Amino acid sequence: MTNGAIVVGPALGAVLVLFVALGAAVLWLGGLGRGRAIVSAAVRAAVQLAAVSLVIVAVLRSGWWTALFVLLMFAVAAVTSARRIGVPRRGPGFGWTAVAIGAGVVPVLAVVLAAGVLPLRPVAVVPIAGIVIGGAMSATSQAGRRALDELETRHGEYEAALALGFTPRLAALEICRPSASQALIPALDQTRTVGLVTLPGAYVGVLLGGAGPVQAGVTQLLVLIGLLAAEAVSVLVTVQLVAAGGLSRAARPGARCR
Structure with missing residues (x-):
């Protein structure tokens, strides 16, 4: 080798x-x-x-095929996240999961492309898009699961908040927001320890592609910071959707409804 x-x-x-x-x-x-x-x-x-x-x-030879491939990745991510969260197969849950993921992915990709820091070429767009979509998917899945689990296990506290005059949305936020924010821990830890504990895939991939260490480091920094931004937005939107009832396990037998 x-x-x-x-x-x-x-x-x-x-x-x-x-x-x-x-x-x-x-x-x-x-x-x-x-x-x-x-x-x-x-x-x-x-x-x-x-x-x-x-x-x-x-x-990678066609811009149209590249766009379709990125959309396919996004669709698979939305379906995977919805299943992981446990929303009913029939209903708006899958659509709202896509909204949560897209809320993080679209702005990040739009900014890096509009700013010209990422070449508008298929060979550059596909891997970065895949990384950002994957990160937003994981953050959405974890935030959704944690938020809904908290609402189910602490349903009494939710009812107590309603009795105190909280609206259903605010009562749900009080219960699920702190735990859902923990979905950002993996991305935060990876960013804080990069170069000390791990050398992530983008860095290694750029090095193997023949670029120098500085170029590899800049690429990885862009990926990590972009991931943090995308995942933060996706987690925020996921929590708000759970609190508003858009993401729910209500159709699951035995699940507690708000």
């Missing part, structure tokens, strides 16, 4: 299988969950990356 790239071969396959088996075994033996969840996630990742590898070259 003279150019820093991963060596593709039998050894790589064996290592991947070993890691999947180890993760599944730890979950199963430790009683932390179903081990097959890791197996399923790993298989899906392999299949999806294989499919993307086959089409990405064609996608």
Whole structure:
């Protein structure tokens, strides 16, 4: 391996299988969950990356195909986040989840493109868009789950706030806002420790692409700060949507309604 790239071969396959088996075994033996969840996630990742590898070259040759690919990534992110939050499959929940993710993604991408700091070329837009969409998706999922969990477990406090004269929205915000804000902890920790604990993917990718350390550092800084902005907006919008009743598990049997 003279150019820093991963060596593709039998050894790589064996290592991947070993890691999947180890993760599944730890979950199963430790009683932390179903081990097959890791197996399923790993298989899906392999299949999806294989499919993307086959089409990405064609996608990057066309601006229209690039736009469609970014929209596909966004749609998948919205569906994934909605399912993770637990909103009903039928109803406006999926649409509101897309609104929360888009509220963070669209301004960040618009600013970096309008300012000219990111070249308007498919090879530059696709990876940055994917990173920002993925971060906003994770933040929305965590904020939504935490907010709804708090409203379900602390329903008595919510009713007490209503009895004191709070509106339903303000009462819900008092309950769910503090816990939902914890969805930003992973992004904050990654930004605070970059270069000291981790060298994130954008930095390593730019280095492997032949750029110098300074260019790689600038790219990673743009990604991290952009992620913080996108995730902060997505978390804020998610909390507001939960408080307003747009994101709800009301259709789930046994769920507590506000």
